[in-house]
Amino acid sequence: MSATTEVRQRILAANEEAARGLRTRFARDRTLVFNLISSPGSGKTALLEATAARLQGELRFAVIEGDIATERDAQRIARLGVPAHQILTGGACHLDARQVQEAFGRQDWGALDALFIENVGNLICPTSYDLGEDAKVVLLSVTEGEDKPFKYPAIFTRAEITVITKIDLLPHVPFQLDEVLGQVRTLRPDGRILQLSSRTGEGMDEWCALVRGRVAAKRGA
């Protein structure tokens, strides 16, 4: 085994251990955890803002934001009255379970129905790092082109939920929706695919119903 492979395996093993700790804690607290992953600018923060506007009175939830630099995303969420914490990774291209453990441990958020973790904007690196989540949610905006699932197969295979975002822009971009749906179904036959626009609200009911359903299932678990 090369030194590089050895170090990588050690890092991933340490992450797995921290993720197990988080998963145990979230199970005990019956907190649903979604790990949101996408390219930069696919609309992760916008989806969380739209979710906050709809579910805030109904569910107790919080957001952990991951970015290389700036606290902008946590500020956007906090402005809506939702507890939010920003993790700055420095240069790292993904969040890891220890960072989430440390960030979560420092909060006094009380009992939560749901925790949304918005990962660093990147379709590749976050894929390998378990954060103790119930599901990875991958977002793909219609402006990114229909070739992306097959070009980034790992995340579209591991994400239980695929959200096609910015569907209000469909009339203005060449985007073969059927092609994307076919690719996602090939990579993750049992996955769930949603289509929505955080801006117009189209498709948000289905997303909120999914969140509600998963929160209820976790409570009953």
Next chain:
Amino acid sequence: MSATTEVRQRILAANEEAARGLRTRFARDRTLVFNLISSPGSGKTALLEATAARLQGELRFAVIEGDIATERDAQRIARLGVPAHQILTGGACHLDARQVQEAFGRQDWGALDALFIENVGNLICPTSYDLGEDAKVVLLSVTEGEDKPFKYPAIFTRAEITVITKIDLLPHVPFQLDEVLGQVRTLRPDGRILQLSSRTGEGMDEWCALVRGRVAAKRGA
């Protein structure tokens, strides 16, 4: 120094060595080399297609494509009659100089005025890997939001050229162009910023003039 840091430094040192070899070769051949970096779906391949349509009879150029999976991008370029080679990284989130060295060494492309290297779709990892290029070119599409330069400062600092893409979509998205221009100028005061749409052709003249000028400068160097 931790084992992780040590391995990382060793990897980067090996990359620097390979990049120096490439740079010497490209200097000898007087081939202009641009390393195109952006999020997935910002329009790197579309820009190269639009460039091919305009400059193909005039300049001898080739394209090296980097992707995790699929040969789609090289096929798109080759369809236009431009020599193209696809590097598949497996899972890696960036190209490295050795991959480019190996790919370039296997080609029989003859004398080239320009070589465009389209990196893996990622605003983070490709930043640290010199590929022997004359300039890094970062692309940002108007659909990605105006907060990106400050959120991904390393690439916007290191890229000598910033290309704002998909400006035909400006009427349909909330994108504060002035804010982006300000951020880029803060990070890279001497950088060049272009705005274009590969689809409508707006701004392509300026891009082609820049390529032509840089090719002429390298020939005369």
